[in-house]
Amino acid sequence: xxxxxxxxxxxxxxxxxxxxxxxxxxxxxxxxxxxxxxxxxxxxxxxxxxxxxxxxxxxxxxxxxxxxxxxxxxxxxxxxxxxxxxxxxxxxxxxxxxxxxxxxxxxxxxxxxxxxxxxxxxxxxxxxxxxxxxxxxxxxxxxxxxxxxxxxxxxxxxxxxxxxxxxxxxxxxxxxxxxxxxxxxxxxxxxxxxxxxxxxxxxxxxxxxxxxxxxxxxxxxxxxxxxxxxxxxxxxxxxxxxxxxxxxxxxxxxxxxxxxxxxxxxxxxxxxxxxxxxxxxxxxxxxxxxxxxxxxxxxxxxxxxxxxxxxxxxxxxxxxxxxxxxxxxxxxxxxxxxxxxxxxxxxxxxxxxxxxxxxxxxxxxxxxxxxxxxxxxxxxxxxxxxxxxxxxxxxxxxxxxxxxxxxxxxxxxxxxxxxxxxxxxxxxxxxxxxxxxxxxxxxxxxx
Numbered sequence: 001x002x003x004x005x006x007x008x009x010x011x012x013x014x015x016x017x018x019x020x021x022x023x024x025x026x027x028x029x030x031x032x033x034x035x036x037x038x039x040x041x042x043x044x045x046x047x048x049x050x051x052x053x054x055x056x057x058x059x060x061x062x063x064x065x066x067x068x069x070x071x072x073x074x075x076x077x078x079x080x081x082x083x084x085x086x087x088x089x090x091x092x093x094x095x096x097x098x099x100x101x102x103x104x105x106x107x108x109x110x111x112x113x114x115x116x117x118x119x120x121x122x123x124x125x126x127x128x129x130x131x132x133x134x135x136x137x138x139x140x141x142x143x144x145x146x147x148x149x150x151x152x153x154x155x156x157x158x159x160x161x162x163x164x165x166x167x168x169x170x171x172x173x174x175x176x177x178x179x180x181x182x183x184x185x186x187x188x189x190x191x192x193x194x195x196x197x198x199x200x201x202x203x204x205x206x207x208x209x210x211x212x213x214x215x216x217x218x219x220x221x222x223x224x225x226x227x228x229x230x231x232x233x234x235x236x237x238x239x240x241x242x243x244x245x246x247x248x249x250x251x252x253x254x255x256x257x258x259x260x261x262x263x264x265x266x267x268x269x270x271x272x273x274x275x276x277x278x279x280x281x282x283x284x285x286x287x288x289x290x291x292x293x294x295x296x297x298x299x300x301x302x303x304x305x306x307x308x309x310x311x312x313x314x315x316x317x318x319x320x321x322x323x324x325x326x327x328x329x330x331x332x333x334x335x336x337x338x339x340x341x342x343x344x345x346x347x348x349x350x351x352x353x354x355x356x357x358x359x360x361x362x363x364x365x366x367x368x369x370x371x372x373x374x375x376x377x378x379x380x381x382x383x384x385x386x387x388x389x390x391x392x393x394x395x396x397x398x399x400x401x402x403x404x405x406x407x408x409x410x411x412x413x414x415x416x417x418x419x420x421x422x423x424x425x426x427x428x429x430x431x432x433x434x435x436x437x438x439x440x441x442x443x444x445x446x447x
Contacts, residue, residue, distance in 0.1 A: 001025040004096035006076050011272030012102030013037045014298025020067050022306035032075040034126050043129045044153045048160040079247045081265050098267050098305050105237035105273040105289050114207030119215040120231045123154045135230045139163050143218050143228040145204045146235030147174050149323045154232045166197040187325050194326050207231050239274040254287045259313040261301045271297035318388050333384040334371030349421045358418050362394040369397050378406040398430045
């Protein structure tokens with residue numbers, strides 16, 4: 001059995017590792033991006049000088065030979081699923097018995113004039129990092145287009161080298177399609193405090209180039225021209241599946257897969273950012289371009305290829321994500337919406353410094369907690385997940401709230417303020433009956 005994996009990101013390499021754990025199948029991983037697997041989320045820290053590129057590579061060079069995982073640098077142009085053959089750009093043909101498509105994402109482009117000029121890049125691939133590095137010497141200003149996590153990362157990268165940044169965000173408030181209004185306003189303030197030239201309600205019309213084909217500025221929809229030497233396109237990402245045209249593999253926005261991560265073609269699977277669930281689980285999106293879901297998909301597809309008689313369904317569990325907006329850490333668990341529906345009640349407390357907040361959302365009828373949004377404070381993943389899985393009520397959560405706090409021991413605790421806010425909203429006085437500590441956390445989780 002020969003398993004070929006297209007893509008060497010977290011989902012593809014996890015699949016390779018677990019196929020090797022479960023079997024002696026031949027494994028080939030094809031990538032045109034890099035020879036080595038690396039942590040994509042750590043690229044920003046390479047630019048900022050906190051890490052070296054090799055520090056982002058979790059496996060020693062001998063890992064691949066030891067585990068009998070062959071790697072091929074190449075670009076797959078075509079899949080002949082009838083004959084089970086891949087055609088590479090250099091003319092090579094590679095046959096397979098099972099195929100895993102793990103080609104990840106590509107930065108969105110929306111047909112802006114000048115979007116393909118030199119020094120116009122997203123922040124996804126290793127080549128994007130290299131382009132940023134090459135353009136940074138003597139760079140007087142960068143313009144970033146599109147709000148969201150990738151845009152903030154790129155802004156922080158340039159800011160770390162004292163390169164001025166203009167940030168064009170078409171929405172009325174930063175990332176307001178995801179963050180509730182108060183948290184979105186917090187990030188607006190924080191970006192401005194960092195010296196970022198944040199332009200809300202501002203869209204890109206055109207990237208301006210010079211005679212050498214390099215970006216030298218942008219023009220906004222209002223006609224304003226902003227001079228710059230680099231344009232970051234961070235208006236989201238899309239599945240990287242252009243090469244599947246006319247392959248017979250069903251695609252929509254991504255590669256359509258069933259609960260076992262198999263496509264419409266037997267023996268062909270898709271995982272990670274490029275995979276689109278035909279029937280996503282309640283509370284989950286069809287495509288989720290986050291690191292941990294890619295890893296989980298890789299494990300699931302490995303099991304299903306190696307154990308076809310006992311397949312398991314992909315189960316991502318309760319939604320969570322985490323990120324950092326410069327100095328403000330962000331965690332979300334469960335169902336938190338930018339615009340709350342009528343049955344959602346929100347308990348929201350914000351620190352007077354405007355850089356920390358806790359939001360607990362619960363059902364107005366049942367009082368079951370639906371989600372947590374935490375800014376500038378760390379909450380324990382296992383505890384929040386436990387409450388959500390057990391459908392704990394708001395009063396149960398508030399009684400146990402100190403157990404969620406994962407800030408260092410001598411950091412200030414804010415649970416009393418959250419309880420006071422609840423009392424102000426409802427007239428109910430709640431007392432916590434738990435101390436913060438590992439023993440109490442393990443007791444709560446039944447460990």
